[in-house]
Amino acid sequence: MLGKKKPVRSLRATHADPEPMMDINTTPLIDVMLVLLVMLIITIPIQLHAVNLELPVGQPPKSDIKPEKIQIDIDERSTVYWQGLPVTAAELDQKMSELSAQGLQPEIHLRPNKDCQYSVFANVLSTTKRKGLNKVAVIGSEQFVQ
Template sequence: MAMTSNADLNVDDPEVMMDINTTPLIDVMLVLLVMLIITIPVQLHAVNLDLPVGRPPVSAVVPDKIQIDINPQSELFWQGLPVTIAQLEVNMAEAAHQATQAEVHVRPDKNAQYAVFASVLAASRRHGLTRMAVVGSEQFLP
């Protein structure tokens, strides 16, 4: 029993193809890729907030308002009086320990350094002052 090949028989038949057919593999891979894309949830670029519905209740207690100003030279003012960062920290610590938390209104100047404004916000966060407002932001509009 000997093996014969096409070359030995001198037959005009084409040779047998010895490679794997990759077309079905690619088809299966594409189907799996489409299924993966469909099953991945759509990423939303939004922040979901649970906002209260209706009118807010009227509060009988009116909170104190603390005004922090930042002038064009990036100097800080607490209720109109000039303060340093260390004095600001002390004042915020005292305001945080009050029975009713005061509203802190920060009014930065357009030409003030952002680092000073960011340090005021960071100090308020460190001391637990959550009732913050940025006043006078209309100056930043074009």
């Protein structure tokens, strides 16, 4: 019996305690994150890619009178032409005042050259707005597309 040793029993083996877990339980964390994600999705407002317009209701009044068409051109040297004749800023302002005094508002066709100064173009547009002329069309805008 001298050569044989008794087996040593550890204290752990005698107690039936389970091993402590060293990993964190991530299941509740994932559940909370999913709940927060669902709440976020529900509370975000829907983005509409639409422009709200207030359109008139009913039939437009029929008119046999066609409005006058005024052609305003701006050339590459930023000279403003009224119906083909060059005008100054003061003359342009006076002519637009006369147009705004008319009962039937004319259509203004504005045709700028792509090489003209933007300030001249913006001045013509602001003059039409200031005088209350609403029927303005920019003609030839396809030349600005690159």
